[in-house]
Amino acid sequence: MKTNTVIGTEADRKTTIMVEQKDVIRFEEGILGFPQSHGYILVPHEPDSPFAWLQSVDEENLAFLLINPASVKPDYVVRLPQEVANDLKLADVSDGIVLAIVVVPEDPREMRMNLRAPVVINAREGLGRQVVLENASLEIRYPILSEEEQAKQY
């Protein structure tokens, strides 16, 4: 089964892509705060970019920007509870794709990512979940660019 899904990242341009059912990642519990949307697709931002889009196929206007947190914080290690691995049918917890949700404020240089509640995806099974980790030292608002790097942009 194929469905059309509208995605886009530019002001006046809509991009419609064909989505095959097999590419839809099912979030049984939804993303926290958005329980009504269960199907998402993962769209790379650009080739070789650490960013990707999590676009709802249920709601055209619901999308999140995700980032590979290791591209910013190489020592970021996630210990997934076994129940999460079970729910996502991950044979090994290290098989999951771990991505952090990004907040892009008015000034995009101040963008931040949530290390406490990453999105974990089993691409093979098409299952995903936002996992709230027990480790309280993981920051919910972790700056993606250091002040020095912010100063160098543009």
Next chain:
Amino acid sequence: MLVLTRKRDESIIIGDTIEIMVVDIGQKEVRIGIRAPRELSVHRKEVYDAILRENIAAKLSSRRPLKLPKLREPAAD
């Protein structure tokens, strides 16, 4: 809000499947045990609220313009 008084090791049942037990009572803290079906997620409220706020801030309408900053290039040394 329903308010009940409980002693240590006493619990409360919500519906047929959720049990909340007072495990220990200290000067300023109580330890609470929760038994609930696996499909129900249990979170500390302040953590839940912070993540909820962050998710709502993260939501992008798909037509929002977005120019992403360049990230640091991997060190090439």
